[in-house]
Amino acid sequence: MLMTIVRGVLRQARRHPVYVGLDLLGLALGIGVFLSLALLVRYEYSFNAGLPGVGRLVRVDEHWTPAGVVPLEEADATFHALPFLRQDFPEIEEALRLLGTTFRIERDGKFTRFDGYATDTSFFRVFGIGLSRGVADDALSRPDGLVLSEKAAMKAFGTLDVLGRRVELNRSGERSAHVVTGVMRPVRGPNLLANTEMVVPIPGEEERTRSCFQYWGSSCGEVILRLKKPEDIDAMRARMRDFVIRHASGAENDHVAIGPHPEKMYQLLLVPLRQTHFYDVNVEDSDDGVDRNVVNAIGLIGFLALVLACANTVNLATARAGLRAREVAVRKTLGATRRLLFVQFMGEALFVTTIAGVVGLVLCEILTPEIASLTGEAVTVSYGFVLAVLLVVIVLSGLASGFHPAAVLSGYRPAAVLAAARMPSGGRGAARLRNSLVAGQFAIAIAIIICTLVIDRQTAFMRNADRGYEKSGLLIGQQMRGSDPVLQRRLLDTLRSVPGVVAVGFGELEPAPHSLSHTIYQYAGPNGPVEIQMLFDRVGSGYFEVYRPRLLAGRWFDPMRGQDEGPDAGNLQDGTGSFNVVVNAKATVKLGFSTPGQAVGQVLTAGGLKARIIGVIDDVRFVSPRDPVGPEILFFDTLSRVPFVNPIPAVRFQGVTRAVMAERLNRAWTSVTPDLASNFQPADERMAAFFTGDERRGHIFTVGAVVALLIACMGLYSLAAFSAIRRVHEIGIRKTLGASGGQIAILLLRDFLRPVALACVLACPVAWVLMRSWLSGFDQRVSLSPLHFLIATAGAFLIATLTVLGQTFRVARAEPARALRAQ
Known part of the structure; x- marks a missing residue:
């Protein structure tokens, strides 16, 4: 039986190399992608598992x-x-x-x-x-x-x-x-x-x-x-x-x-x-958090790639089943039973799947380092895991992809096949199955494409979105440890003297802050007291010119006004004193003001400390786009009363490139604090950790979309090839009755693309629900635009059209006499 199976596969490869090649390529691609993504998912789920007694x-x-x-x-x-x-x-x-x-x-x-x-x-x-x-x-x-x-x-x-x-x-x-x-x-x-x-x-x-x-x-x-x-x-x-x-x-x-x-x-x-x-x-002060839904989605993409490959095999096997009908009829006439033929055809499916599995293992070796590079994770091929999974995948994929074709082939009746002038097509049920498989393949591919487009746009938006301050021409240093006012003044003077520097300012918060300090303030509003927790920041002279936040109402701090000078450590600890402050827009909303202007002049209290609002700025986002911007209160310090505690210098520059300015600033820093390494960076680099994880995992969705679309096109090609062979006689009659080649082409394209249209109808609602749920995890996000769905569906139709165009024109241009004579 084994030799019969091998001979059957080799015979099919010689007679129909395109079909067998597409079958092997689709299965190998599906298995390779599945194994590679399974390794990535396994890596994510095994975090901390290696710690003894975890x-x-x-x-x-x-x-x-x-x-x-x-x-x-x-x-x-x-x-x-x-x-x-x-x-x-x-x-x-x-x-x-x-x-x-x-x-x-x-x-x-x-x-x-x-x-x-x-x-x-x-x-x-x-x-x-x-x-x-x-x-x-x-x-x-x-x-x-x-x-x-x-x-x-x-x-x-x-x-x-x-x-x-x-x-x-x-x-x-x-x-x-x-x-x-x-x-x-x-x-x-x-x-x-x-x-x-x-x-x-x-x-x-x-x-x-x-x-x-x-x-x-x-x-x-x-x-x-x-x-x-x-x-x-x-x-x-x-x-x-x-x-x-x-x-x-x-x-x-x-x-x-x-x-x-x-x-x-x-x-x-x-x-x-x-x-x-x-x-x-969703936990602050943690560096290793990963969204489980994203990891599960990556695993689902790998599984769907395998499902698409199996569906593609069913389509291809069904398409060429009619070509083997006479072989089955002759063998049954010579005494072969349906059970024997079913076992043979299942064996052929398992044999082909085994070859595809070996090729898929090679693809896994190639893809895994690339996936590791895309995600930034140290994913490697674990052969113990891969070989165990591969064996299960080969058996299940072989059974899944071979059962229906084997049942169809072994079920042909010899008398009906040998007496017929045309090869059997399997009837309407088989046609519906083939169309359903193609529609399902394209539905999955289109849904993944839509998700990929939304993820790419969201990650690009996160990098480029308005954060409430001007990012271009801005470089931010690291914390200056300690609270030595002499050293802090010297550093400010040194940085201001660097050629190209426009402004220098201190703050205790920065993009991707090291730590956050909150204080609870009360406002005695007309409808009763309001109590909110506010993020605390202390800023110095030059801060406004450096970050350039948008002032919505009131004014910014003025070094010439003594009341603008903020509290010292004793005031904060004892909760005493009266000072002017600036708050952000979120604070005015939480305090119950309908407009920012209404907050100006109002007084907040924290124990005995009184903070009079003199200005309102737009929300400045130093935190992740996933997190909401909280209410913030800013105090002002000119270094005349108290020093900053671990301040972060920020510099606005012009007239030179960013790299040159960073080098100049680092040299200036070293001349003041040689014991502390310097690294002036743009805001985007400091906040990169908030974006890179989503960007890298978005690349995996892109890979999945390409693979899914490629396998779906293989399935559509098989359907087009089968239909082209089955409809040669019909086309000959139509052309004899006066149909033009263009009319025939349009007719065939319409029939070929009908499953793709159904796929679009199925994919769009699913993708909309998935992406709406994913985007809800971001405080700062893009809108779910119909453009994403139009691009995906239009692209799918274009690719599908190009896939079947060759078969369509070949059949449409056939000579009627030759087509009728061939039947």
Whole structure:
């Protein structure tokens, strides 16, 4: 039987090479795309799975629900809670604090960057990580200890034998000497530690001075717990509200506590580390969040590519089934049973699918690195996974694509076939099936094309959308650590003296901000008091000229007016004083004003602190397009009273290229703060992380759209080829009765394109629902325009027309006498 199957396939390949070639190409393409995208989906779903005991690891998140703002969840949590967590929850086996940071090693005036953490000695016990050099329990026990990843050891020293080496680290301008005490083994698979290059103990000075170590609600890093059992998480969640009430409550003037009733606005949530990759898409202060629906959609595209390929095989096999009718009739006359023929034809389908699977595996090898490059993920071909999936795919695809053609072929009646003058067509049922398959193929392809167009437009819109400030001619520096007013004035003067600089200004917020500070303000409105939480920013002279926000009402700060000078640290801590402020448009809406002008002159209060609104600016978007812009209040500082705290310089320039200006500014920065690396960037580069994920995954949709359309065209070609063969006699009669070649061509095109028209009707509503749901996740988004649907449908019709044009003209130009004689 095996030799019969092989001979049957080879015979068909010799007789109908185009059909067999399209069959193999379509199946191989579908299998290759399916395997490649399955590897990507597997990669995304396996995030953190390689961490030993990951089922017992949880992260502590802070969840805020203050009045007047959208609820907010942060991946960072207060370190002040950790000793109380250990005390109240015996379920905790180990715990640690993770303070994400950037280290630099300076050599010959150049900095080499390393990403890592300042953390606790329990780091290796919590994550279960081993060391290839050193002892894990002792590696962070000394305050100057330093653990490197193997990659970092090679980058810094060119060898893994680095124990005892001394190195000076520069951390945001602060230098510290360390001794290498260990080298980490790499952790299998994607995880939150994949890019960790250095680990050091948390400096004691930070524990004594930073607010996130001392106060509730102040956060600067992650808290990770290792529980004794996975089911302990539910028991801890049930008692977490009482924990917050017991430890985070205090009087209004208690700066350590949140307030007398912290549970009304503050929660601590426990998030399993295994779930954070998808969970973090709507969590602040997290870098690895991915939309699960997008990943599932990518997997669906791979599955649909395989389904389209199988449908294409059914179409092609059905189209040439009539060409084998006499073969079946003769074999049945010679004694072959229907069961024997069914097994043979199913065997042929499985044999062809096996060949296509091998070719698909080769395509997977080619496509996977390209997909990894498009998405920026470290996806590789895992042969254990791929071969297991490939075997299942070959069997299921062979059965799915071969069952119907085998049933049709083995069911032919010898007498009817041998007595007929024409080959059998399968009747109306077979025609409906073929048309339905083509319509389904094009419906899927058109839906993916529409989704791709919308995604591409949304990602382009996110990059180029109005953010409330002028992006061109703007460069933004990094945080200037500390609060030294002399150094800050010197830096401003130095930057202003750079040729090409138009204006320089300080702010404490910037595009893609490092941290956000909020304060609750009250407004005694005519309809009763209104309380809202407002984002706090302090700006300096030159800020307005640098960012150029749009002033909607009132005026901007004036350095000559003393009342415009903002509060100092004592005023903010004690909640005293009266100052002028500028707010954004969102704040006026939340405060209940119908126009920005109505807010000018009104007074906001925060305890004893009074803030009089002198101006309203349009909303400035420093956050992701997915997140809404919140109410914001701006104070003014000229450095005459108090220094800024970790200010961010911004520069407006003209007359030179961006690269030249960035180089000049970096040199100027180095002359003032040589210990801190400089990197002046455009706003788009600072906010790139908000866009690149969607852009990269949009490329996958583009690949899927091309593949789906290509396979659909193969199915349409098979239908056109089959119809052309079946209708030669009909066309001959029509031309004999006077029909022109043009009329025949139009008739055939209309019949060929009818399934495509049906596909458009099916695809558009589905794509509209999917894209409407996806766009709803963005605060700043494009409208769902009919143009996307028109472009996709028009493109599908054009490609479909070009696909069948050759068959149409060939049949339409046939000579009637030859066509009738051939039948």
